Amino acid sequence: MFDSAKLPQDMDKKSFHDLEPQLREALLSAQLEAVEKKAFSIMILVDGLDGAGKGEAVARLYDWMDARHLTCNAYGDPMDEARMRPPLWRYWRDLPAKGETAIVFGSWYQQALRDRIYDKIDDAEFNHQMARIRRFEEMLANEGVLLLKFWFLLPKEDQEKRLKQIKKKNAARHVLADWATLKNHAKATDVGEQIILETSKGHAPWFVIPSQNSDYRDAAIGQTLADSIRLKLEDGQHQAVSAPAVVSGLPHRTAVDAIDLTASVSKSDYEEEREKLQQRLSDLSDTKDFAKKGMILVFQGNDAAGKGGAIRRVIRPLDPRIYRVHPISAPSDEEKARPYLWRFWRRMPARGHIAIFDRSWYERVLVERVEGYASHDDWLRAYNEINDFEAELTKFGYVVCKFWLAISAEEQLRRFKAREETVYKQHKITDDDWRNRLKWDDYAVAAGDMIDRTSTHYAPWTLVSAENKRHARLTVLRTICEKVEEAL
Amino acid sequence: MFDSAKLPQDMDKKSFHDLEPQLREALLSAQLEAVEKKAFSIMILVDGLDGAGKGEAVARLYDWMDARHLTCNAYGDPMDEARMRPPLWRYWRDLPAKGETAIVFGSWYQQALRDRIYDKIDDAEFNHQMARIRRFEEMLANEGVLLLKFWFLLPKEDQEKRLKQIKKKNAARHVLADWATLKNHAKATDVGEQIILETSKGHAPWFVIPSQNSDYRDAAIGQTLADSIRLKLEDGQHQAVSAPAVVSGLPHRTAVDAIDLTASVSKSDYEEEREKLQQRLSDLSDTKDFAKKGMILVFQGNDAAGKGGAIRRVIRPLDPRIYRVHPISAPSDEEKARPYLWRFWRRMPARGHIAIFDRSWYERVLVERVEGYASHDDWLRAYNEINDFEAELTKFGYVVCKFWLAISAEEQLRRFKAREETVYKQHKITDDDWRNRLKWDDYAVAAGDMIDRTSTHYAPWTLVSAENKRHARLTVLRTICEKVEEAL
Structure with a gap:
């Protein structure tokens, strides 16, 4: 916190x-x-x-x-x-x-x-x-x-x-x-x-x-x-509903600003360690103790930071029967008719299984905040609601890992352009991505507040330097292995 | 409750x-x-x-x-x-x-x-x-x-x-x-x-x-x-703040309606038992154990139900250095400038002492509710606030006794008239009393709700039939003795 x-x-x-x-x-x-x-x-x-x-x-x-x-x-x-x-x-x-x-x-x-x-x-x-x-x-x-x-x-x-x-x-x-x-x-x-x-x-x-x-x-x-x-x-009667981490008018460095983006791993080191970590994850997920628990993985980060690539490295060593990846975009009609956490509760895995969220309930305090889809009061109360939600999950026994994948604005621009230029990557870049990019600073503030208010001792955020994709993927794999080992 | x-x-x-x-x-x-x-x-x-x-x-x-x-x-x-x-x-x-x-x-x-x-x-x-x-x-x-x-x-x-x-x-x-x-x-x-x-x-x-x-x-x-x-x-957004004990449109008997007003005590029985009880109270208040505790007495009831008389019988056997009677009427300027419970907190006695309230914080949900001095939301939240307040008091060690003295509307009329006719009692009857009497039913509903919502296991109400003053006074004395004995 x-x-x-x-x-x-x-x-x-x-x-x-x-x-x-x-x-x-x-x-x-x-x-x-x-x-x-x-x-x-x-x-x-x-x-x-x-x-x-x-x-x-x-x-x-x-x-x-x-x-x-x-x-x-x-x-x-x-x-x-x-x-x-x-x-x-x-x-x-x-x-x-x-x-x-x-x-x-x-x-x-x-x-x-x-x-x-x-x-x-x-x-x-x-x-x-x-x-x-x-x-x-x-x-x-x-x-x-x-x-x-x-x-x-x-x-x-x-x-x-x-x-x-x-x-x-x-x-x-x-x-x-x-x-x-x-x-x-x-x-x-x-x-x-x-x-x-x-x-x-x-x-x-x-x-x-x-x-x-x-x-x-x-x-x-x-x-x-x-x-x-x-x-x-x-x-009059009403008091500030807000307890801002950022004091108006004062400069403020957030935890996200402080991520060291220079970290990097060579290709050969990467291959070696990735293989080891994947084997370790495979072994861990196959134990009787893990079958009594289960895991929730949350991936958030800047657009084009490499969430999808990191997720693919995580699932490769896993038995397809025990995990499911949930890409989160706009809610369905059924979901809109209910409290926003309903769409995530319905995706909670059975004991011993793994749910992987490519974007998640945190969109409430990121895109919904920045784009004004949620009112000020609504996204503010979401921090506590999310903490309560994750308390229920960890208390039940799920291992919860949350990753924020960070890249620089310059690196994002390079990746956006590369996507536009490569035919098989063109589906990954949309007008929305360019629009969001214009609000880089707003998203940075929202991400900083999110880390401040939802990095609890039972479900802490892992901040991942993703400027170098290999470094990011290893960090994710290593963190998951460590958290599972701790929990078993 | x-x-x-x-x-x-x-x-x-x-x-x-x-x-x-x-x-x-x-x-x-x-x-x-x-x-x-x-x-x-x-x-x-x-x-x-x-x-x-x-x-x-x-x-x-x-x-x-x-x-x-x-x-x-x-x-x-x-x-x-x-x-x-x-x-x-x-x-x-x-x-x-x-x-x-x-x-x-x-x-x-x-x-x-x-x-x-x-x-x-x-x-x-x-x-x-x-x-x-x-x-x-x-x-x-x-x-x-x-x-x-x-x-x-x-x-x-x-x-x-x-x-x-x-x-x-x-x-x-x-x-x-x-x-x-x-x-x-x-x-x-x-x-x-x-x-x-x-x-x-x-x-x-x-x-x-x-x-x-x-x-x-x-x-x-x-x-x-x-x-x-x-x-x-x-x-729209707002839900009922109210959780009424009385459902609108349905007849409803309250705990106050159910008090049996026929109870009565003869003069000779009264004198004998009063003396015994006063002696017992005097002895109890003089113990070392009582000096480690203290007591809060609350008197509420219909106008002219005999609160003052009952209080006089309670204080007679007590050492004047250990008790104080607080008649509660309109708040002072200093009191008005602060939350309503402040005027009662400032009257809290030291350990081993007794504070006697002739009317009390319950006026918030009685006269302030009925006369509209407090808004609907304000008197509604007062039930829980009062319960919290009394929880602090009992947790500290005070013995808390709360008395509701009840008389019939007819008996009240007789007493009002007697007050008007007796010179030395005329100061006890005012226009306010007659005005309140016109709202007898509203006050009865408010009293019923009050009993329902604030008779907790740690600070229960004692409902006292006061149609017969002797019976009321003995009930009060006896209850106090029993509660103190229980607590020591």
């Missing part, structure tokens, strides 16, 4: 200084309008890893906003009055009035987060806690509170560096939460992803903030805040 | 025959319009106790509706194809196309229901399953499916009778689900209530159907179905 947010996001000093005045103006004017109209309360949750600069970011908000209508509440272990009352009491006590903004450090997520990291509670109890929180936040939103939740993300190396700096400057100043420190980095990141998956709702969205670059971090928060307040001021 | 639904609802043959033609007409015309427009799919879940007549009710739907567009699917233990695929697959397979109606016997609730009754899963896992189902149903609703869920309810005696009849008629015909039979009646009812609490949403409401009288049962289902289809046809 949130692969993009784990990438360093660059913002040089000059860009930030150019951006800052208009950002401050947008934020302050939105805040003051909310104050004047006593329109709604604003609650800002600040969570995530230590050393990511939560305190610094909030200090900047104090600079940018009208501090008379801004309160910052930090909740550590409950004391005195709060210990004598139910856990939520202290948050209720400090609930801001309409027009006021409260920043919440140490939110109602802290207890469950910590308990899960230390294995004091199991998954079921954790989910139960998330459900309680979800209902609490739903109530707040229904009562008109604008609730924004920021999760500060930092790779382990960067966290280490920052923690050292903090220690050097002043060892006593900063009291670190025990769970949020280096030692628990991996676990905290996992549980954080679960929290975000379970509790990011339109009325109470999580925004994942890459925190390596402090200017980028603060600009992302400020902009999100300004946009959200403005939207709610204009839209 | 659903106390009204447990009451026998009477409907004589003549009323039913008078009602049936218009009900059929409404249902059929709504169905055919949905068919013709291919407007949306309709899924009807049929769950609840065996012997309640689920089969009979569905047979009647076949009579009333156009059977060409109606399918009935019964799901027992999965077979063949279904066993080889994830559990939800068979429900997806049979998903009706737009315009079509499917009746689902043995829904996606069955597995968790059974597992919980047999203690194969704990509460946390059960709640996790409910969360999965909630997301599944939310997705269906977002995709436009009209999803209606009926829970058939039958008191144990009636179930026993019906099962005997069925056995007599034909032992082999009816295969009973093991969990749903007599032996597990209490447990099944409990788990059923949990299911309904957790998964009744505006977009996928549960309707609890009292099934003692088969005509009433079928009329309630038919009418709900007709109303819901009609509403969705007219309202």
